[in-house]
Amino acid sequence: MNVITFLISMGLFVFGMWLMGTAPVMTEFQAPVFFGGIIAVALSLAIPFHLLGRSDGV
Numbered sequence: 001m002n003v004i005t006f007l008i009s010m011g012l013f014v015f016g017m018w019l020m021g022t023a024p025v026m027t028e029f030q031a032p033v034f035f036g037g038i039i040a041v042a043l044s045l046a047i048p049f050h051l052l053g054r055s056d057g058v
Contacts, residue, residue, distance in 0.1 A: 001051075002052060005047060005048055005051050005052060006048070008047065009044045009045075009047045009048050010044070011044075012040050012041070012043055012044035012047070013040070013041055013044035013045075015037075015040050016036075016037040016038070016039070016040030016041035016042075016043075016044060017037065017041065018037070019033055019034070019036050019037030019040060020034055020037035020038065020041075021037075023037065
């Protein structure tokens with residue numbers, strides 16, 4: 001479960017960074033693509049925080 005969660009989160013993070021990086025060179029839909037990247041990065045951080053819980057074993 002932890003490995004799958006990590007892979008999904010890392011994939012979302014990389015995809016979000018890619019979206020934010022390609023948004024300035026697009027001729028149309030710059031703002032939606034950039035905000036989509038922000039949402040993808042936010043989800044990539046929220047998934048492990050909520051699914052994995054605390055790491056101190058409590």
